[in-house]
Amino acid sequence: MSNILWISLYFFLNLLVTVTSKRVQTHIESAWLLATSHAVATFIVTSLLSWLRVHTAPNGVPDGQRGKDHGDIHQESLEPATDPRQHLTKNAHILIPLSLLYTLNIVVSNWTLGLVSLTMHQTIRATVPAITVVVSITILRKSWRDYSFGVYGALALTICGVIWAINATGPSTSDVGSVSSTTPSGFAWTFFGAILAVAKTIAANHLQKPSHKNRWGLGLSSSVLVRYCSLCSMCTTILVASWNGEVERLISRVKSTQSWIEISWLWLWSFNALATSLLNIASFETVKRCGPLAMGVASNIKQVAILLLDFFPPTKHDGSEQHAEAGYELICGSLVTVCGGSWYALASVRMSQRQRRYFTEDGMVAGKHG
Template sequence: MSNLALLTIGIYFLLNLVVTLTNKQVVSETSCPYLLTATHVLCTLITTDLISSFSNKPIDHPERTWRTRFTTLSFQAHTILVCFSLLYTINIAISNLSLGLISLSLHQTIRATAPAITVLLSITLLRRPLSSYSLSTYLSLVPIIAGVIFATTLPTLDDSASHGQETPSFNGIIITLSGAVLAVLKTILTNTLQSKRTPPRTARPASSLDLSLNLSPTTLIRYTAPFAVIQALLLAWWAGEIPRLHRVIVRNLGNAIPAATNGRVLAITAINVFAAGMLNIASFEANRRCGPLAMAVVANLKQVMILIIALWVKDDDGGCGWRVVLGALMTVVGGAWFACAQWKGERGEKDRESIPR
């Protein structure tokens, strides 16, 4: 990977960590995950417009205004983008639903297979040959996935009893697995929509998935964010979050909660929303530069980092701290191995292109 690619994916990792750590606190205080999602997307749209307004020219295309750019897309392209935003919303809804059906450890275990699912979907949907990934890349995914599974299968993380079930239901596993597949599909489509169409001489088979629109990250956000906000608000209305948030606000204004607590919640919420706005932009940019598989690997690294932070904050680890540390070490080593394999692959490709024909 280039230095710029490493920088973008590093920023994405840090922002993702901040959003994940603060999300749980905000949702636990408000119980409004869909409204929070709508706020995140709206903040992303505002941040994108602010970045564009501070530039001398529109950051998406130097010769066109945003209004002109919007009207140049075909009806088919707009249809694709509406479906893409709908996929984002459905993925969030299924993720929230699956958390209530199975234990947290099993949920994280299934989510840890995202790199393998990414490879599988890339080969089946995009018709990428098996040789498109090197043997080192395939082998590096083993510790990346196994490390997360090893670290998350802890008795202290198994909260199945809190959901009133001793064993996970078949429906819960299927829904969680579907959510993992949709999350990977979302990442792949994010990359595809930002890529150029394949030239005719190297065109993919007709059965492959080619939805390339050659959109920049900011342009893609501007198209999809309004749809996503509307969909998230509809889900929030359906889930009864709007009156629920009203009750929370009335309770807080009634001094039922100390002022210091209110200030802490507001500060955490502000940090969460701002970080989420920057995260979505960084996510699209990192995906464009590094690819879906790298994004899945970083997601696994984030999982073990969350566990390490939880282990550091919590005084009593239940005697399972060594599993978290060992699992995190396995994942980090696998991540370094993956980065090295990617770098060697890109260097080899550049060397082959430099050979005169």
């Protein structure tokens, strides 16, 4: 049940951050400063949690799962608590590359938005679950049989549903002025960004496992791991925002305002940064409990939810037949995505039960021979 709560929290925080980030960006027009605020807020919140000795992950594992490794569908236990500073000095060769990967993922994601059309960017991002499976099989040496046919079918429905919904709506009115065409290099970089996103979630999943179950496992809590990543991201984004003039433009804009009412959006920005810090913690905890594949499915469902919120306010559209047809296709694509997500949840539960029976029977056989 706790896994469901965490992935639900991740979904709603992701939805909230996406909506508020879009509104904040229209006011500040500084993508790097927005990323900086997210990193600063995340570092402050995780440092506060560390100071209070509050950790997001419990020391135990759910009943019925102790001693088993179910990959994408379970929660791992943590190793005994260790001073984070000892982890940093002892495992710098692992934590520093992860922090750079975390930051590079943000950089490439922001940059590729200006290389391809928004529709193409969303379409490529919708394929993240499929990329996760391919990376797991080709690089992590998992067998394709580790995933049931139900999982493959659910992923196909989820991806196709999102792509259907994306292409039904076309560019929104808020995206006027963005890139309207896609070049081969833009497509390649955007696809590379999707691979980076997958690599980040897989790395976060492995590093939060105990070392006796994974050679890369550090047994760190989600909040501690996010703290290291946000520190690197904070330093990088501040440097870039200062270099490209975003900091100077923001300062001059604030100085030119006549009253605090004119910059009330700062409250929205602060709220957005706080929500993002909670989202970062929730995302790392969710990927540890539920796995990278479940994260990709949840992100696709969030994507169609954003499309629905952006498309259906009546003040934004007329009652033309073309709009009605686009709305019908959007609803159909969203329903297909939700059905795929539900199917994936059921298939994951069945796969977990099957693996649990296998490990139980294997343990009984080993006990008899012993």
